[in-house]
Amino acid sequence: MRRLAARGERLTVGALPWVAPVYRAMPQVAEVIEFPFAHGGLQFKARRSLAKQVEGRFDVAYVLPNSLKSALLPFLASIPKRVGYLGEARVGLLTHRLKNPPKDKRPPMVAFYSALSGEAGIEADRPHLHVDTAQCDAVLAKLGLARGGYYVFVPGAEYGPAKRWPVQRYAELAQQLDAPVIVLGSGKEAPLGTEIVALAAGADCRNLAGTTTLAEAFALIAAARRVISNDTGLMHVAAALDVPQVAIFGSSSPLHTPPLSARAKVLWLKDDPAYQPPLDCAPCFQRVCPLGHLRCLNDITADRVRAAL
16 A cells, blocks of 8 residues: 555555454555445445446556455456456456465565565565554543553454464463553454453453454554564554564464564564474464464463563
C-alpha cells in the first residue's frame, strides 16, 4: 500500500468485514469496500452485482489471494489492468501474472506481496499501521487501563496448536510480570484466555478474547507496555504499530513470516545453537505436532520469555 500510494495511486481496498479494520488503520488507503461475501463458495451473483457497482471506477486491480474467485470480481468489473500471482486456473482473469515460487523458495510474505507492485528493493519493506490517539484513549478509559501500564498476551493461532505456546507457560509468565495482563484474541480463542486466567492464580490477568472489536484490539496493542504472542495475525499488528514484543515460533518459521520491527524479539529454538538435541523437525508447518512432543514450544520457558522482554 505504501509503495502504490507513494507513486500517486489512490487506493481502494476490497475486504471482508472482519479484516476491513486492518486497512482502515493504513494511512495510505483512501477507501474500504466491505465485501458482502460469505466464507466459501463462488457466490457468482453477488460478485457480478458488486462488479457492476464499481465498473469504470478503477484502472488497476491488485489481486492478493491466489484463488479463482478473488480474481473474478476485477474481471467482471472490466478493470483494464489486473495483477496477481498465477494461482488456481485464472490465466484469463489476470492481465499481468507473476509465477508462484516453489514453497521451499518462497520469500518472506511481505516481499511476496510487495512484488505485485512491480518494483525492486522489496526486501526492505515493513508494514506500518496507525491508531488514532483519541480512539486509543477512549478504549483505555472504557476498560480502566493506563497507557503503557499493562502487557498484552496473544495465546491463540487460528492455524492450529503447533503454533501455540502452552497456556501453562503464559500463566507462569503472567505471575512473573510487574503489571497487569490482558489477553486478546478471537471468540474461538476465548477458552485459552479463560484457562490462562485460571492457571495464573494471584496474577492480575483479564481475558478480553472475543469481547473486543478488531479496532479496539489494535488500540489496546498500540498502548501496551509489551506484547507477547505466538506467530499469528496480532503479532504482525504489534510489529506494524512498532510496539515492543516477544514473538514465539514453533512449527512455523520467522524466516517466512517474521514480525518486521526492530522492537521485536523472536524466540525460535530451531535457531538456537545452544538448544540440544537440535530441532531437525522444525519448521514442519503442521497444524498439530506430527511427532507428538511439541518440543519447539514446550521447551521455551516463561523465564526465557521474561528475559527476552
